[in-house]
Amino acid sequence: MKKICILLVVFSLMLVSCNNKDNTENSQIDKNVQEESNEVVSKTAEEENYLESGQVFVANNDKGTYEFKVLEANYLGVHDGDVNKNERVQVVWEVSNIDFKGSIQNLDGSLIENVVSIDSSAIKVKDDNQYILNTMTSGWDGDWSNEWIAIKPGEKAIQKFTWILNDKDTEYIYASYPRMENQEYKIKVNR
Structure with missing residues (x-):
């Protein structure tokens, strides 16, 4: 029983760790896409002034x-x-x-x-x-x-x-x- 509890704790820590890594990667991808999008919008807005x-x-x-x-x-x-x-x-x-x-x-x-x-x-x-x-x-x-x-x-x-x-x-x-x-x-x- 003790071994099962330890395995469950280790397994849940691994899941949480993987999930955080996926969220971090997704967050970074979202951030990069947003920055590129802002770059295009501001460049277009600047060009429209001329x-x-x-x-x-x-x-x-x-x-x-x-x-x-x-x-x-x-x-x-x-x-x-x-x-x-x-x-x-x-x-x-x-x-x-x-x-x-x-x-x-x-x-x-x-x-x-x-x-x-x-x-x-x-x-x-x-x-x-x-x-x-x-x-x-x-x-x-x-x-x-x-x-x-x-x-x-x-x-x-x-x-x-x-x-x-x-x-x-x-x-x-x-x-x-x-x-x-x-x-x-x-x-x-x-x-």
């Missing part, structure tokens, strides 16, 4: 609607005439005036009505490290030939401007303008 090249941002208010999109970012390197040897990136964007009727002041001081215009001073460009880039102080590669465009309803314009790149190895730039609030474009730099 617009991609060519994706349209629609802006509208009581003055009407227009569309904005960043088309590309091109690495230009150092310009031969630049004594500061600044690395450069040129951002190209498009504005399409659906029916927006805003106004801007022309270079001569006169007011232009029923238009939309988004120039480089309105666009914030950041590098991989989230540093805000400065615009070049002079036009490069046709920057200023289309800087101030008054776009009437039904018209579209493609514009470009050059920013000083802090790190020539920057893989992506992030571009936005005030109307976009918490959204921005994440654009791969073309080399």
Whole structure:
């Protein structure tokens, strides 16, 4: 009888031990699956905050609607005439005036009505490290030939401007303008 009791105690300890091991393994598997799932969810949520090249941002208010999109970012390197040897990136964007009727002041001081215009001073460009880039102080590669465009309803314009790149190895730039609030474009730099 004593031997049977000892065997029962040993057997029950073995069962409890095996069960705990299975629970630990299952718990670890569940934990790993949950971590992987969280990784995918947070990565997806982060990616959803960014617009991609060519994706349209629609802006509208009581003055009407227009569309904005960043088309590309091109690495230009150092310009031969630049004594500061600044690395450069040129951002190209498009504005399409659906029916927006805003106004801007022309270079001569006169007011232009029923238009939309988004120039480089309105666009914030950041590098991989989230540093805000400065615009070049002079036009490069046709920057200023289309800087101030008054776009009437039904018209579209493609514009470009050059920013000083802090790190020539920057893989992506992030571009936005005030109307976009918490959204921005994440654009791969073309080399």
